[in-house]
Amino acid sequence: MNEYFSVLLFMLHILLCIKESEAQWxxxxxxxxxxxxxEDCTxxxxCSDQESCFTDLVVTPDQRLVYNAGCRSNTACGHANKPVLNGDIVMCSSCCSGGDYCNDGxxxxxxxxxxxMSCDGHEGRPGATQYPEDCQQFRICDYNEACFARTTAVxxxxxxxxxxSCLDLRTCQSLVNGVKDAYHATDVLLGKRNTNICAICCNDELCNEYSCPSIKRRIVNLIENDAFNMTTLKEI
Known part of the structure; x- marks a missing residue:
């Protein structure tokens, strides 16, 4: 009987942990x-659950037209826009909460x-992170580069x-070429946390903000559905 209750309590603990994890978005x-x-917003x-994304377009005291953006309380978002804010003339002010980075436009x-995303430890950028979501640094790759992601056992x-980081486009094309067969051959290993290494490229907006195995799964799925351009490395 004690063993039964121990198992029951353990399962209840797991369910509560899952619920708590799902709630933290x-x-x-x-x-x-x-x-x-x-491109200047790197x-x-x-935000907290009481905030939304915002973007302000303002005219500075020295007559420059610039943008400020980030998180803003829902209460402030619901009020009428202030014509002057911290000495700046507000030309436009808008909030949104429809999804990540909704204030981009x-x-x-x-x-x-x-x-x-770029956490590579170069030019003042942060280094590799323990989890993909810990990287909070944006970067613009050159026209002849693509997004690169790598997961490594340390x-x-x-x-x-x-x-x-960013990687030479030709190198990335070689890396992605044949990824479908290689993925199915090593899929079991890549799904585990003890994988030795995973490396992949892509070229859509912020496509490398996820873990390398997740990006590989997405690309393989796109390739199998004829929805991936092997030259541009973008979803069709």
Missing amino acids: YLRCRICNRANAL TYAE LCDLKKNTTMR NSDSAIEHYT
Whole structure:
């Protein structure tokens, strides 16, 4: 009987942990501080459940037109826009909560190129992270580059790290070529946390913000459904 109750309590604990994990979802919003364009907004914030994403287009005292963006309380979002905020003349102010980075295009925030996640430890950027969601650094890759993601075992305890950056497009094309067959051959290993290494490229907006095995699964699924361009490395 004691063994039965022990098992019951253990299962209840697991269910509560799952429920708690599922409940902890936070809206991600692009952060801009005196930005001229979206490319200047290289980080994001996770808002509380009482906040939404916002974007303001303002005219500074020295007559520059710039963007500020991030998280803002729902109460402030619901009020009428202030014509002057911290000395800036507010030309446009808008909030949203429809999904991650929904403030990308508010107030006609210009987007001239594709953004990628990049935690590679170069040029002042943070290094590889324990979990993909811990990387909060955006980057613009060159026209001849693509998004790159790598998952690597770092010690004998099967701890892993996630590295994201930009990589030469031709190298990426070679990496993706044949990924379907290689994936099915090693799918079991890639699904475990003790995988030795996983490396993959893609080229859609923020496509490398997930773990390398997850990106591989997505690309293989797209290839099998004739929905992936092997030259541009983008979803069709």
